[in-house]
Amino acid sequence: MWKRMREDIQAVFDNDPAARSKLEVILTYSGVHAVWAHRVAHKLFRNNFLFLARVVSQISRFFTGIEIHPGAQIGRRLFIDHGMGVVIGETCIIGNNVTLYQGVTLGGTGKEKGKRHPTLEDHTLVASGAKVLGSITIGKHSKIGAGSVVLRDVPPNSTVVGIPGRVVVQDGVKVGQELDHCNLPDPVAAQFRELQAEIERLQEDMERLRKGSEVR
Numbered sequence: 001m002w003k004r005m006r007e008d009i010q011a012v013f014d015n016d017p018a019a020r021s022k023l024e025v026i027l028t029y030s031g032v033h034a035v036w037a038h039r040v041a042h043k044l045f046r047n048n049f050l051f052l053a054r055v056v057s058q059i060s061r062f063f064t065g066i067e068i069h070p071g072a073q074i075g076r077r078l079f080i081d082h083g084m085g086v087v088i089g090e091t092c093i094i095g096n097n098v099t100l101y102q103g104v105t106l107g108g109t110g111k112e113k114g115k116r117h118p119t120l121e122d123h124t125l126v127a128s129g130a131k132v133l134g135s136i137t138i139g140k141h142s143k144i145g146a147g148s149v150v151l152r153d154v155p156p157n158s159t160v161v162g163i164p165g166r167v168v169v170q171d172g173v174k175v176g177q178e179l180d181h182c183n184l185p186d187p188v189a190a191q192f193r194e195l196q197a198e199i200e201r202l203q204e205d206m207e208r209l210r211k212g213s214e215v216r
Contacts, residue, residue: 031080
């Protein structure tokens with residue numbers, strides 16, 4: 001237990017340049033508190049103390065703003081940065097060295113039974129406000145851009161942005177633009193711009209034809 005707690009503290013120092021001391025991390029980092037509380041809740045959940053597990057998770061939610069269902073399976077060194085508004089569903093599976101930013105939802109898409117929440121493999125990153133929904137898998141070393149909505153599986157070593165989420169980089173090869181939290185590409189807006197340009201070209205062609213008919 002103590003080894004895991006030390007790993008959690010070290011994960012903060014590895015990911016957050018604002019962390020200054022171990023005491024600061026232990027006392028003030030809500031993401032660390034939420035992960036520690038989840039370990040207790042998950043242990044209770046696995047031993048069929050379902051009501052107590054939910055009580056622990058809801059107390060943690062009250063104090064941290066982070067809701068993790070006791071049934072979620074979380075690996076080692078999960079780093080939740082700031083964390084307010086993060087939601088992790090019951091059947092989520094999160095690997096090792098995963099990073100979640102504030103406002104992330106790892107949720108379901110309806111009332112289906114069984115595995116209904118995402119799987120995040122090792123070394124994945126989900127940026128602020130992103131929604132990863134359904135029983136899908138985010139491959140190792142992949143990144144989900146801020147505000148994206150991901151509804152399909154993501155291959156390993158990929159960068160996904162947009163609504164719905166689309167792969168823009170895979171295995172180091174650009175499919176679109178690289179992840180930029182402040183300037184994310186919008187595939188839908190790009191299509192609208194292309195349509196607008198096409199309409200303007202058609203209008204110019206019609207205007208030329210009209211002028212030609214008037215001359216004749």
